[in-house]
Amino acid sequence: MKKSALFSSIALSVFLVGCGGDFGTTNEPSTSNESSGDGLETNIVTIATGGASGPYNILGTTMGEIYSTEFGINSRTQTTGASVENLNLMSQEKIEMAFVMSDALSQAINAEESFKEPIENVSQIANLYPNVVQIIAKKDSGIETIEDLVGKRVAVGDQNSGVELNARALLNGHGITYDDIQVDYLGYAEAADGLNAGTIDAAFLTSGLPNASVLELSETTGITLVSIESENVEEIAKEHPYFISYEIPAGTYGNEEPIKTAAVPNALVVRNDLSEDDVYKLTKAFFENLDKLANSHQAAKEITLEKAQEGLIAPLHPGAQRYYDEQK
Structure with a gap:
């Protein structure tokens, strides 16, 4: 019986070592600020x-x-x-x-x-x-400035997204509320599809330049980049200091001239x-x-x-x- 007990104890020890087992250890990441080698504490x-x-x-x-x-x-x-x-x-x-x-x-x-x-x-x-506010409409839509969005069907980004938050702030800064437009909560790809299908008139797509969805639309459908005047951005920035004036460079989406707009870092x-x-x-x-x-x-x-x-x-x-x- 003693030999059997000893053998069982040794076998258990070998099993634990072979499995990397150790009494008191867990698989949770270490909370220490010291890390060995080039790896990370978190997996x-x-x-x-x-x-x-x-x-x-x-x-x-x-x-x-x-x-x-x-x-x-x-x-x-x-x-x-x-x-x-x-x-x-x-x-x-x-x-x-x-x-x-x-x-x-x-x-x-x-x-x-x-x-x-x-x-x-x-x-x-x-x-x-900078994340550049890109307000786009179909070419020849007659929409050229943010004030032209009144009464139009406008995609403002996914609901409660960063795009939607700054779209709302910029619209409000121009005296435009959601009651003045027909709002659609659409992400980049869905907004591009909506413009292409004619189910919306304009869309906010706030991102780095160029945005793939806007680029594709500019090459396949033809778009107008809607401008926001610098002085208006500067006025809005008094309440929302993260806004800065920005220009979309000429040629970004086939536009011949730079387009004034706003940006958020x-x-x-x-x-x-x-x-x-x-x-x-x-x-x-x-x-x-x-x-x-x-x-x-x-x-x-x-x-x-x-x-x-x-x-x-x-x-x-x-x-x-x-x-x-x-x-x-």
Whole structure:
């Protein structure tokens, strides 16, 4: 019996070692800020993006590939209704990183508009490229300025998305409410389909340049880019300081002249509870691969290390701060 007991004890020990077992260990990620090697403490980095054809999703997919390859983790994108949904998902700890517009981020932190309570589990990694308000209509529609949208069928983005939030603010800034237009809550691809089919008259598609859906429409259907005067943007910015004046360059969508409009800077955000070491590595890999991001979508050409800390809305994560401090 003693031999049998001894054999059983040895067999159990071998089994535990063979399975990587150890008394008191779990499969949960470590909460320590120290990480060995080039890997991350977390095994999953889900990046919330936006519509499938938008720059958020294209850039996020490239980032996921970079992180998966570099750190040996499962990093992927989650297609969403964009900024507001992304921030809510972050609050619920369902994602680790997200692209958001600065207007939605400001409202989330301050519990404004669609956010009933402040979202606190969010830090910023960087200020990115400007998200350009692109209001488009079919060519020869007679719609040339934002005031011409009154009485028209207008797609304003997915409901409570960053696109919809800034569409509403810009319309209100011109004395136009949703009662003055026929509202459709449509994402990029659906809005493009609606314009092509004639079920809507105009659409807000706020994103980096160029937007794939707008580009396709400009080549197949013919579009007009609706202008917003700079002085109007500057007036609206007194209440909504994240708006800036912007010009869509000539030739972006076959337009012969630059088109005046508004823009809102994009932000790359991360959950507060990710370790300093992990966020340092994620930030470092992001900036060291800007060439790959720019190859996937040209909007990333406007992302620079020099401007990454300008106009921050949320507190900078300590891991990102550590990376920036090293660059001085």
